Amino acid sequence: MIAELGLLISLQETDIEIKRCNAEVASLPPRREAIEQGFAVSAKEFLDLKTEFDTAMAERRQLEADVAEEQAKMEKFKADLMKATNEKQYTTAVREIDATKKTISTLETEIIKLMEKTEKLEAKVNERSPEIEAKRAEVDSQIAAITSSVEADRQKLASLTEERARLIAQLTPATRATYERVARLKSGVALAEARDYSCTACRMTIRPQAFNDIRRGENIYECENCGRILFFKLEVGVE
Ligand SMILES: [Zn+2]
Structure with missing residues (x-):
């Protein structure tokens, strides 16, 4: 057999392997995406619950910050009351204190409602967490496995490309x-x-x-x- 034919056979094998490696590398993002999608679907109910809990918690923290702000105002109005030197200043301070008390009371009622809500949601989240965490761990290990297999092919591509150049150079x-x-x-x-x-x-x-x-x-x-x-x-x- 002429040497060139042998070279062509090796070149063909190299090209087929390059093609396979390229396909593997290109397949990584969609495969990873499909696994993530699968997880998102199976965990949807839980993730919705978690989002609801996070939203309620954020709302609760905001109201707590509002209360702190109103309390700071209250301190100022109380100081104003102490410093009042005339009827008008006195009346204004008392009115502000009353209004602030009402605001704080309304906010606190809201906070209590939210606390009940967040506690219930938290219990549900905690109950389902282990199951979801197990699923997530499984997904992570699947992704790690395909990523490392693709990484091996990516590294292999470098040596295959060199091999291809070496073979091509020997052909007429x-x-x-x-x-x-x-x-x-x-x-x-x-x-x-x-x-x-x-x-x-x-x-x-x-x-x-x-x-x-x-x-x-x-x-x-x-x-x-x-x-x-x-x-x-x-x-x-x-x-
Ligand atoms: Zn033919």
């Missing part, structure tokens, strides 16, 4: 052009095995004379029908 320009042209037309697979007097890719029958030529591997022979470069497996000793 004509053979290289033929390979690249057929590969482009045939989804990256430029070679086909010739077996039992036919092309295994397109099933076209190969004339006995041509088949014998291919078996000897002394030429780059393209399938008359599909144009793929034909090779004979046993004779070239490819596994």
Whole structure:
């Protein structure tokens, strides 16, 4: 067999592996997204509950901050009352104190309602947490597993690309052009095995004379029908 045919077979194997690695790398974001989507669906009820709890808690904290603010005002009005030197100042301070007391009382009523609500929600959240955490851990480990497998392929791509360049450099320009042209037309697979007097890719029958030529591997022979470069497996000793 001519050396070029051996090189082409190695190049084909390298290209197929490059293609597989590229597909794996490209598949990572959608696969990860699908796993996350699956988790989001199974955890939706819980996540809604959690959002409701977080919202109520935020509302409660806001009202508590409002109360603190009103209490600070109250202190100021009480000081105003102490400092009052006339009837008008006195009346104003008393009115402000009353109004602030009412505001605080309204806020505190709201806070109590929210406390009841947040306590109930918290109990529900806590009850379902272990189940969701277990699911989340499972999802995380699934994602970690596919990420590390894809990372291995990503690293492999670097050495495959070097290997491809090394093989390509050894081909004659004509053979290289033929390979690249057929590969482009045939989804990256430029070679086909010739077996039992036919092309295994397109099933076209190969004339006995041509088949014998291919078996000897002394030429780059393209399938008359599909144009793929034909090779004979046993004779070239490819596994
Ligand atoms: Zn063919």
